[in-house]
Amino acid sequence: MTEHCADHPGGLDPELIANLDTDRFRRRGYPEAVYCAGKTSAQLRVIASRLREHNGGGSALFTRADAEQAAAVLAVLPEAAHHPEAHLLAWPPAPPPPTGGLVLTLTAGTSDLPVALEAQLTARYLGRRSELIADVGVAGLHRLLARVPDLRRADAIVVAAGMDGALPSVVAGLVEVPVVALPTSIGYGAAFGGIAPLLTMLNACAPGVAVVNIDNGYGAGHLAAQIARAPHAG
16 A cells, blocks of 8 residues: 655655655766656656656656656646657756767657657667657668668667567668667567567677667667767776
8 A cells, every 4th residue: 555645745755655766867877767657647746746856967757658647747847848759758858968979760660659769769868869760671671771871870779670570680780880679569469569579689690789678768778878978088
């Protein structure tokens, strides 16, 4: 049972529902992230209030937020940037000035866009230049080959794909930078909600491919942002 306290928003004691890592930005260079799926609106209002009181630096991200959860966050942080197509909010709303290299995010199909946008925006709010190219899957390989000059400008590439999940291996064979493979749950029955593309990506024959979990756009964008960060001055 969740304990209630009249001294806190929604009657919930923040110490009992969340132990926020407000020191993360100082320690790691990247701020706190809040995974909204599974959290109630009341819990999110408490967490948002706590973040407002103890912002440790950078833009805190609220990921996998549906419309009701986003409304709860915005009720406390009305100035937050809301990206409904990516199910993501950021507070403070302005991304930091970009440093380091370019993170490029690709999608195999248009249906992969929500997860890919989560990855792209995560990289942007972590301080990287961030671009997206959609619908360049292997079923029409000419579409990808036409963008090879763009691929070769990137310092890290996120590739979001469902169905057969073949695109990351193809991309990795065309570039010299790391590829972050992002399996999505898009596909017919035998895709098993993303397991088929996940296994394909884990078995990529091209070297330099790292694989994150199914639909984990935040994890993919975060890893790519770390790869593309500026080197230490000393």
